[in-house]
Amino acid sequence: MLLLVLLAALAGFWAWQRYQAFAGIPVHGIEAPAALLVERGDSLPVVLAKLRALGVRGGHEAEWRLLAREMGAAGRLQVGEYAIDPGMTPRDILAALRDGRVVRHAFAIIPGRTFRELRAALARESLLEQEIEDLDDGAVMAALGQPGQHPEGRFLPETYHYTRGDSDLDLLRRAHAAMQEALDAAWATRSDDSVLGSPDELLTLASIVEKESGIASERPRVAGVFERRLRIGMKLQTDPTVIYGLGSAYDGNIRRRDLDTDTPYNTYTRGGLPPTPIAMPSAGALEATANPIDDGALYFVALGDGSGRHAFSRTLAEHNAAVVRYLRRYRAAREADAGTAAGTGPESP
Template sequence: MRFLKTLFWLFIVAILGAAGGFAYWAAQPVLAPGQLAMDFAIEPGSSLRSVADQIAARQIPLQPLLFEALVRLTGKEGQIKAGHYAIKPGTTPQRLIGQLVRGEFAQESLVVIEGWTFRQMRQAVADNPALKHDTLALTDKELLAKVTTEFNVPEGLFFPDTYLYAKGASDLQVYRQAHAELLKRLEQAWAQRDLTLPYKTPYEALTMASIIEKETGQKAERGLIAGVFVNRLKKGMLLQTDPTVIYGMGDKFKGNIRKRDLLTDTPFNTYLRVGLPPSPIALPGNDALRAALRPERTDALYFVARGDGTSVFSSNLPDHNRAVNRYQR
């Protein structure tokens, strides 16, 4: 009898010890501080055993049987979401379960740069290995149709910013995010516009913003440059801006504009055609949008680059020619 009693208590102690060890394991970080984060993917329709095996297959030091037991004890076995995840240093098995249940997917990012053309954006998206490339075989027009039916040309319709997405997300998600952000920023800028501006539509303002974006990298000068272009539009003068000519040249542009390029007619040659070009020529950022819709008041009609990133502004042609002779010739 005494032997059975002793055996019983030994059994209780063993159970408590095992429970204590299990609880201790569940509260310890899977990866120690200083280790690199490790990623893994859970396939759709995976069983709990398969989930544990997929994590283990990535060499993540998580005991599959103990993890499976912990999930069952928490009653979350039917709530794990498929997707791409990253386990960071300090994450415990308990925290990992919450991550899988809430669908806290691994975050990737793509940076779209101000002044890029849509072509450059497409290349950056295509080169990003973390995206699922659903649009790779589409033409620009076919891609745009999957994002919006309101426009015919994709240039300028995507806001330059940093976009976050879950690893393995469709590249269409990035395009839709960037387009929605552009529409939001354009709507905000249009609502606060100078009502004396010559633009008939927000799209015309977007086109002007893209020209301003390409004309200067100097944030302080964008408002003045916008003022010059607005003055020229109001007077019916040619805009005569090189970035539009370059855009119209396409692959023919090799780094320099020659006189014959200025005399070659394209829809974007503002040395030959009055008014704005038919579409934006780049992806404008917020500063360019604000400048286009709230330009600085100026009597200047001309400007020329000094060669140091800044410009000289003139209100008449003789002064402008002197500035050209000094800084360009």
């Protein structure tokens, strides 16, 4: 009897040691990160079968069940996508499933992009459920609870995280709410003498400012130019609005005939702001437009030195001189590029 008790104790100790080793040693068979998808209704045996299909080796089902009960994970596996990485132990895996540590994917809305470009980017996001694919723009806005609202400019550019199972409509809903919050905040801090009459006008002008300059420190000056033009009744005369009005007809080059062709968005032929935003402005562009710099400038043109910066002028004569300087730099750069391509540039052997 003593011998049997001793053998039973040894067997129990051996089983306990084996169980502890199973729970705390990395699983075998995972050489690279893998994705485990837990779907609604999946039981622990189903999840274990999915882990085996991924290549996970080690441990009997009874050991997994015992560990799940010990950790309080049995019956509490949360739906979602999980990263199964090399080095994870069974305890790590069950803890992730119990606590819902699902994989979070990132999607960036780029400042200055149009709603058409945003829709195309969402369509390429294969991990998002596609709900707007067959909807026109108006139907999309209605699905967001904004019937009749033009979609352009209504989604805040930033990086959004989502989990598998989220839809493109879910992401748009969050981006729309974020833009409304950013717009309200900018409108609340606008200059007392602002010429803008509504948050929608602020959004529209901010979209133009976003397209005109990618330099954050310049945007208040760019906004100031447009604010002064609006105040004195001068046309905005900004190329990005013309390009937006051309739509799919724009081929990458803007010509004199494009500037002369009237559309609702052509600020060379029409005064005031265009009827809607022309892109999605960043929070920085909204803030700059709400608080423009008043330095008296009415014109600006690119420096042409590759910095992306602009020369600002108060008079047309100053502006024309700045344009001449820009054209001189532009032509010199073109000639240098042509010379390098022909093998005669200064860097050529």
